[in-house]
Amino acid sequence: MNTDPAHFPLNAWYAAAYDVEVGRALFPRTVCQQKLVLYRQTDGRVAALEDACWHRLLPLSMGRLEGDEVVCGYHGLVFNAEGRCTHMPSQETLNPSACVRRFPVAERHRFIWVWPGDPALADESLIPDLHWNHDPAWAGDGKMIRVKCDYRLVIDNLMDLTHETFVHGSSIGNRAVAEAPFVATHGDRTATVTRWMENIEAPPFWAGQLRQARGHQGPVDRWQIIRFEAPCTVAIDVGVAPTGTGAPQGDRSQGVNGIVLNTITPETGNSCLYFWAFARNYCLDEQRLTHQLREGVAGIFREDELVLEAQQKAIEEHPDHKFYNLNIDAGAMWARRLIDKMVDAERGTPGAGSSVIPIRRAG
Numbered sequence: 248m249n250t251d252p253a254h255f256p257l258n259a260w261y262a263a264a265y266d267v268e269v270g271r272a273l274f275p276r277t278v279c280q281q282k283l284v285l286y287r288q289t290d291g292r293v294a295a296l297e298d299a300c301w302h303r304l305l306p307l308s309m310g311r312l313e314g315d316e317v318v319c320g321y322h323g324l325v326f327n328a329e330g331r332c333t334h335m336p337s338q339e340t341l342n343p344s345a346c347v348r349r350f351p352v353a354e355r356h357r358f359i360w361v362w363p364g365d366p367a368l369a370d371e372s373l374i375p376d377l378h379w380n381h382d383p384a385w386a387g388d389g390k391m392i393r394v395k396c397d398y399r400l401v402i403d404n405l406m407d408l409t410h411e412t413f414v415h416g417s418s419i420g421n422r423a424v425a426e427a428p429f430v431a432t433h434g435d436r437t438a439t440v441t442r443w444m445e446n447i448e449a450p451p452f453w454a455g456q457l458r459q460a461r462g463h464q465g466p467v468d469r470w471q472i473i474r475f476e477a478p479c480t481v482a483i484d485v486g487v488a489p490t491g492t493g494a495p496q497g498d499r500s501q502g503v504n505g506i507v508l509n510t511i512t513p514e515t516g517n518s519c520l521y522f523w524a525f526a527r528n529y530c531l532d533e534q535r536l537t538h539q540l541r542e543g544v545a546g547i548f549r550e551d552e553l554v555l556e557a558q559q560k561a562i563e564e565h566p567d568h569k570f571y572n573l574n575i576d577a578g579a580m581w582a583r584r585l586i587d588k589m590v591d592a593e594r595g596t597p598g599a600g601s602s603v604i605p606i607r608r609a610g
Contacts, residue, residue: 254516255279255398256589257364259478260374261512262522263352264359265391269293273317275308277514279363283350284308288315294328295361297348301332307347356380358510358522364593375480379506379526386531388541389508389524394552396559398479398511398519399583404551405481405509406440406473406578431577436477436585440578444469446490452543453487456503459536460529463501466490473578477585483507504528507544517559523548 263276263285274285275298282298284307298306300319310320316333317326324345325334332345351362351369356377362369379385394401429442449457449467457463468491472484488494488502505527512520525544530536562568572580 254586254590255513256478256586256593258362258368258593259364259589260353260360260362260369260371261479262358262510262520263295263361263512265389265522266354266357266359269359271312273308273310273312275306276520278361278520279513280515281350281363282306283361284317285352285359285361286312286317288328292328293352293354293359295350295352295359296326296328296330297350299347300324301326301345301347357524375476375510377480377482377508377510377524379482380508380524382526384531385506385526385528386533386537387505387524387526388537389522390541390545392521392523392548392552393514393518394521394555395518396555397517397562398513399586400555400558401509401511401519401521401551402475402479402481402582402586403576403579404555405483406438406475406582407575429575429577431581433581433585438475438578438581438585440471440473442471443495445495449487453503456527456529457487457489460503461489461501463489467502468492468494470494475578475582475585477582478589479511479513479586481507481509481511483509517563521548 257279261278263278263283264274268274269285270287272286276283276285283295284298285293285295287293294315296307296317298308300307300321302319302322302324305319305321307317307319307326310318312318313325315328319325323334323336324332326347327333328349330347330349332341335341335345351366353360353371353374355371355374357380358377360374380387380389427442427444429440432439445468446466447469449469453467453469454464457467467487467489469487470485474482474484476482484504484506486499486502486504488499492498492501494502505525508524508526510522512522514520523544525540527540
């Protein structure tokens with residue numbers, strides 16, 4: 248396991264906020280160890296600037312917004328949305344070097360995305376696909392959690408859902424998850440783990456959803472299809488359907504289907520911003536259910552947060568400990584390889600940052 252405290256690529260899109268978080272006020276946020284200040288301009292577009300005044304480095308977020316420009320709260324220098332200083336008190340001539348860095352920014356899938364790397368490479372087609380978050384055929388909502396751990400630990404957690412059996416046994420987990428076979432595949436930027444559990448008893452959460460939406464009680468076929476997109480986005484296709492109704496063959500019409508959306512933004516080497524949402528394709532007009540599901544999933548993720556922060560603390564206390572992987576870690580291993588590939592490409596040192604560890608087979 249590579250414990251490099253800054254092991255993340257910069258040439259990538261990272262979620263900095265939910266779209267509703269950024270308005271006509273200065274909004275500070277740290278992304279990949281870079282402090283930013285975000286705000287909406289009068290035309291609705293979001294600007295993202297370095298959160299440090301050119302003059303004496305006071306965070307610009309401590310200043311104020313005037314029109315589309317930021318006024319530093321220390322000496323009153325004014326910066327436009329491009330980061331260029333447009334006014335210096337007590338002098339007519341502006342120092343031509345007076346500017347702060349502007350970061351490429353985009354708004355998509357209910358998130359504000361920023362590109363902390365080379366702005367010339369900021370291709371919006373590379374924004375991860377999380378369309379379920381605004382697709383009218385789906386309903387849902389989510390939150391953001393600040394987790395005190397390396398962002399890769401969250402990805403490890405999402406790529407191996409066998410932990411549901413032990414961490415979330417009262418809601419979404421049961422023994423079938425830990426024992427079911429799975430298939431792990433990968434591409435140039437993606438890794439996928441597919442697991443089907445047929446003719447099983449549904450865990451409490453899914454039993455309740457299927458009963459409420461379809462009126463079914465009894466054995467189910469359950470699926471988990473986890474798709475990682477480098478460097479930090481995981482979309483998980485989950486659901487259950489009455490056993491024998493054709494879900495494994497592609498007909499999910501008699502079941503209930505959800506997509507767990509996750510994108511994790513490194514904040515520092517040992518903290519991250521975990522953006523998540525749960526979208527469903529049933530009972531679309533029931534806002535009460537949307538609220539219930541959001542709060543229920545928040546409780547489930549709180550259980551993960553406690554585990555991940557304890558794991559991070561233990562890693563810091565045992566920096567020389569050697570980690571080994573089991574078969575269940577295959578998806579997480581591929582995700583880490585893809586992250587390493589991006590980081591190594593930026594540093595120009597192929598293979599130098601590899602966090603790949605040979606599998607130690609269970610049993």
